[in-house]
Amino acid sequence: MMKIEKDKLIKNKNTVANDAFASLMGDNKSNTIIVSINDIRVNPYNKFSMPEEKIKALALSIYNQKQLSPLVLYYDDLGDGKHYTLLSGETRFRGMKELYDMNTPEKEWHNGNVEATLVNKPKNELDEKIMIVEANNQRDMTDEDYYFIIKTYEEEYNMLKANAQKPNMDKRDYVGKKLGKTGRWVTIIKNKIEGKSEKTIKTANSGRQEYNKKFASEIAKKYNFLTTVSAKSITFKCCDTNELNSLLAQLGIEMEYNYEDED
Secondary structure: OOOOOHHHEEOOOOOHHHHHHHHHHOOOOOEEEEEEHHHEEOOOOOOOOOOHHHHHHHHHHHHHHOOOOOEEEEEOOOOOOOOEEEEEOHHHHHHHHHHHHOOOOOOOOOOOEEEEEEEOOOOOHHHHHHHHHHHOOOOOOOHHHHHHHHHHHHHHHHHHHHOOOOOOOOHHHHHHHHHOOOHHHHHHHHHHHHOOOHHHHHHHHHHHHHHHHHHHHHHHHHHOOEEEEOOOOEEEEOOOHHHHHHHHHHOOOOOOOOOOOOO
16 A cells, blocks of 8 residues: 655645545545656546646746646556656646746746555546546637547447446437437437448437337337338337227336317
């Protein structure tokens, strides 16, 4: 177990970063420490965009106001001379690194000491990606950023499915719900980034429609219900009240349609 020198500990404040990771990591306790900037490595799983102009603007802000919120790190000695991996705050880290690299004997832009919240190492690669996504959910997103998030949550969906915990919804709807978006929006972003043409999209829809037809045919054989199908839906058709009530009963709905016209 890693030991932390007492004189390096700082009283943990209720910062936004700490609050976010407290809820994300459950019982995973954290400490705020001071770390050398040269002892931190960037996270290989972080695919969020970091425009150079934003890094430079943050560097100027940090120089004028100092570091306002801690980075989030976990301890991991990989034999590369560094002992900590970033989970959150890479843009800030790059801004401080840029200042530190500007140091000269005549002028110190940054002293190389970085304040960071130290948390436990994630259990696996997927947990690490999800933590990175959750830590960055307040940033301004590009389509590429959203694509990274979408692929991460798709991976989570596949993991749940593989462990017999498949959510009761389509993958794209699951991802959309995570993002507060619709499943259709998820598909639009994926098609845009993956460069899928209208022809490819129509082919995919055609495949779904063909499956829907076969599914509807099986319903007709087994339950004697008529349906209409499209790439997006299967619609049940009831010819009369008895058929409607039979369908409701099959669905476990304890109601009957009993409307009668007045004489």
